Amino acid sequence: MNKYKDAGFKLTPQRMAILEYLEGNREHPSADEIYRAIRGRFPTMSFATVYNTLDMLVRKGKVIELTIDPGKKRFDPGVSPHHHFICSKCRRIDDIFEEFDVRFASGRGKKYRVTGHHIEFYGICPSCLEHERAH
Numbered sequence: 001m002n003k004y005k006d007a008g009f010k011l012t013p014q015r016m017a018i019l020e021y022l023e024g025n026r027e028h029p030s031a032d033e034i035y036r037a038i039r040g041r042f043p044t045m046s047f048a049t050v051y052n053t054l055d056m057l058v059r060k061g062k063v064i065e066l067t068i069d070p071g072k073k074r075f076d077p078g079v080s081p082h083h084h085f086i087c088s089k090c091r092r093i094d095d096i097f098e099e100f101d102v103r104f105a106s107g108r109g110k111k112y113r114v115t116g117h118h119i120e121f122y123g124i125c126p127s128c129l130e131h132e133r134a135h
C-alpha cells in the first residue's frame with residue numbers, strides 16, 4: 001500500500017481498509033456495499049465515515065464515482081480510462097476496455113478542447129441473456 005503514501009491525506013485504518021477493499025475490485029460497489037464489507041473490522045465505524053472517505057478519495061482522484069446506476073452511486077478504483085456497461089436486469093456493471101471513435105458530427109466540436117470521453121452502455125448482460133434463453 002506504499003502507493004498511497006503520498007496520497008495527500010492521512011491514512012487511518014478505516015481509510016486503508018476502504019482502499020484495500022477497492023483495490024483491484026471490478027464490481028463497482030456502492031457506498032453501502034463497501035460499508036457492509038468492512039464494518040466487521042471496525043464496529044464503531046459509521047456509514048457517514050465510509051461515505052465521507054469515498055467523497056474525499058473521489059476529490060483526490062483515487063476513486064471514480066459512477067452515476068450510470070440511477071439507484072445509487074457506484075465506485076471504481078482509479079485505473080486507466082475505460083467505459084461501462086450496466087445490465088438493466090441484475091444491475092451489474094462491466095468494464096469496457098475498448099476504443100471507440102467518438103467525435104462531434106457538427107463543427108461545434110472545434111470550439112472545445114476535448115480531453116476525454118466516457119461511454120455508458122445500457123442493456124442486458126451475457127449471463128442474464130443466457131438465463132433468458134434457458135427459460
Ligand SMILES: [Zn+2]
Nearest residue numbers: 087090125128
Ligand atoms: Zn445481468
Ligand SMILES: [Zn+2]
Nearest residue numbers: 076082084095
Ligand atoms: Zn469501471
